Amino acid sequence: MMSAAEQILRNHGLRITQFRMDTVQLFLLAGKALSSADVEASLRDSDRITLYRTLKTLEDKGVIHKAIDGTQVIKYALCESSCDEHHHHDKHIHFHCTRCENTVCLDHVFVPDVTLPAGFVATEAHMIVNGVCESCNRRMLLP
Ligand SMILES: [Zn+2]
Numbered sequence: 001m002m003s004a005a006e007q008i009l010r011n012h013g014l015r016i017t018q019f020r021m022d023t024v025q026l027f028l029l030a031g032k033a034l035s036s037a038d039v040e041a042s043l044r045d046s047d048r049i050t051l052y053r054t055l056k057t058l059e060d061k062g063v064i065h066k067a068i069d070g071t072q073v074i075k076y077a078l079c080e081s082s083c084d085e086h087h088h089h090d091k092h093i094h095f096h097c098t099r100c101e102n103t104v105c106l107d108h109v110f111v112p113d114v115t116l117p118a119g120f121v122a123t124e125a126h127m128i129v130n131g132v133c134e135s136c137n138r139r140m141l142l143p
């Protein structure tokens with residue numbers, strides 16, 4: 001049986017390598033955005049060059065996108081299935097929890113359309129909401 005990670009690589013026309021599969025698998029399981037350091041720490045025998053190339057390839061091919069969260073660390077998260085080599089369609093906002101420092105994609109909450117002054121052309125827009133995530137919030141309410 002084909003794993004979900006393998007399926008994703010195939011859908012994006014990517015050659016299957018163990019390292020790519022392991023990386024995608026990690027994003028599938030994480031449920032949050034991961035930095036390259038997070039990925040490096042979780043994968044055995046990951047040399048840094050291969051890791052950077054892999055993340056770049058996955059981003060270029062529409063498998064992962066940058067989850068810009070206002071911190072200095074670049075994090076990535078899995079894309080919606082409609083992303084491809086030519087376009088990312090990740091118009092959702094990113095939530096950065098100031099307690100656990102996790103950043104998550106809020107897939108169903110979208111960056112609002114903004115009306116720009118005449119002469120301005122937008123190419124991309126990011127929206128970050130800082131605050132307390134659902135699981136931290138639940139923890140705070142516990143006695
Ligand atoms: Zn995308």
Ligand SMILES: [Zn+2]
Binds near residue numbers: 135
């Ligand atoms: Zn949190």
Ligand SMILES: [Zn+2]
Binds near residue numbers: 094105
């Ligand atoms: Zn996202």
